[in-house]
Structure formats: structure tokens, C-alpha cells
Amino acid sequence: MTFGPASDKVISDSIGVVGPPIVSKLTPDECMALLRTVPLGRVGLNIRALPVVLPVSFVVVDRGVVFPTVRGTKLHTASAGAIVAFEADECEPSGQAGWSVLLQGLASVVTDPDEVAELSASQIDTWAADGSDQRFMRIDGAIVTGRSFTR
Numbered sequence: 786m787t788f789g790p791a792s793d794k795v796i797s798d799s800i801g802v803v804g805p806p807i808v809s810k811l812t813p814d815e816c817m818a819l820l821r822t823v824p825l826g827r828v829g830l831n832i833r834a835l836p837v838v839l840p841v842s843f844v845v846v847d848r849g850v851v852f853p854t855v856r857g858t859k860l861h862t863a864s865a866g867a868i869v870a871f872e873a874d875e876c877e878p879s880g881q882a883g884w885s886v887l888l889q890g891l892a893s894v895v896t897d898p899d900e901v902a903e904l905s906a907s908q909i910d911t912w913a914a915d916g917s918d919q920r921f922m923r924i925d926g927a928i929v930t931g932r933s934f935t936r
Contacts, residue, residue: 804936805936806934806935806936807934807935807936808932808933808934809932809933809934810930810931810932811884811886811930811931811932811933813848813926813929813930815931816886816888816929816930816931817845817848817926817929819873819875819884819886819931820843820845820850820873820886821845822875823873823874823875824842824843824910825840825841825842825843825873826840826841826843826850826852826871826872826873827839827840827841827871827872827873828841828852828869828870828871828924829869829870829871829872830862830867830869830870830892831862831867832862841853841854842909842910842911843871843873843909844904844907844909846923848925848926848929849888849890849923849924849925849926850871850888850923850924850926851895851904851909851921851922851923851924852909852921852922853904853909853910853911853919853920853921853922854919854920854921854922855919855920856920862892863892863893863894863922863923866891866892866893867891867892868889868890868891868892869889869890869891869892869924870887870888870889871887871888871889871924871926872885872886872887872888873885873886874886880936881935881936882933882934882935882936883933883934884931884932884933884934885931885932886929886930886931887928887929887930887931888924888926888928888929889926889927889928890924890925890926890927890928891924891925891927892922892923892924893922893923893925894920894921894922894923895920895921895922895923900921901921904921905919
């Protein structure tokens, strides 16, 4: 493989000829549509003034995401009304195309009994061993950005 400064020159690797990536900004609607195609994302938050990124299963609800959690770090952060980040992405195994979406917004615990019942009955995957003490956390996408790339 040949490495060098970023440029518009074509670089050759062991797979074949690879050109410079074409990066495109995604609209918020495109971002939300792409989020619906993957089951896992990552929540970025601060714990004791240190950044932490945690994987979560999720569903898209309106212009935000909701994921199950159990009493603990993520739930307590949400209860405090923290501003957090949520990221999900997908990349072809060849590395020739992919996308990344970032939501930034206020985290909160879902407390409406009807919404909790609907989310509990949904097919959203939970990582809680037995589902006990399950809660749902919402991240409202105040800022929704994304980009896609192809080679």
C-alpha cells in the first residue's frame, strides 16, 4: 500500500485502484432515514468530567432516538438533562462507501406511561440480562448532521 499526503491523486492498494473519497453532506431527513437502517449506535456523554462513549441498541422516534437502559450511568445522565451526542454509521466491508450520522441534544428519561408501554412492546433489543428495572432514554436531535462517502 502506498501512503502520502492527501491529494486528488489516485492511490493504489492491494485491492485495486482507489481514488480520493467523495464526501457529501446529508440533510437531517436523510440522516434520520439512515439511522432507521442500523440497530446499534453510540452515546457520547461525560462521566465525572471525562468523555465516555457507550454502545446502545435504539429506535428512531420523530427527530431523535430512544434506547433501553437500566438504572445506572446513562439513566442518571439523562435524568440530569445533560446535552449528549449520539452517533451511528455503516461502512461497506471494502471501505469503498459508508455514512456517519451525529445527533446532539438533550437527553431525558421517557416517563409517559403510554409511550413506555409502546416502547416496551416494540422490537427494540435490550442488553439488560433479564429486562428488570428497564427504562427508556430519549435523545432529541437538536442538531442532526451527517455525511456519506464513496470512492
